[in-house]
Amino acid sequence: MKRYTLQKTPFVVPTTDGKLIEEHFGNATNNNSDVSIAHMVAPPKWSEPFQVPEFDEYTYIIKGKKQFIIEGETIILEAGQSIKIEKKARVQYSNPFDEACEYLSVCLPAFSLEKVNRED
Structure with a gap:
């Protein structure tokens, strides 16, 4: 029995806003509801509606910058x-x-x- 899972073909989530979402582990890829891990590329000028998720979300910036508005506070993260x-x-x-x-x-x-x- 293998005690690991190698992911070579992540699930590419279909989007309509130009954002690339490659889920390596999670609900869409392997029915794992415990954790999801995704590689993403948000295009310039991209945004999502406000939301109140029922999960903790960790984000690590590889390249570029991303803006977060959290409970009314604006935070900008940069690479690293x-x-x-x-x-x-x-x-x-x-x-x-x-x-x-x-x-x-x-x-x-x-x-x-x-x-x-997500809010409307």
Whole structure:
């Protein structure tokens, strides 16, 4: 019995906003609801609606910058920086800058559309 899982073909989540989402482990890839790990690239001028997720989200910036509005406070992360946003925090993610932002995201428990609670 193998005591590891090698991921060579992450699930590419279909999007309509130009954002690349490659889920390596999680609900979409291997039905893992405990944790999701995704590589993402947010294009310039990209943004999502505010949301109140039912999971903790850790973000590590590889390249570029990403803006977070958390409970009304604006934070900008740059390459090499990371953040943990606790579940039930009202947050908006965006890249209002002129270059793409490449980052890793880890959600505990795993990301799901049912648990992200995006606002209209």
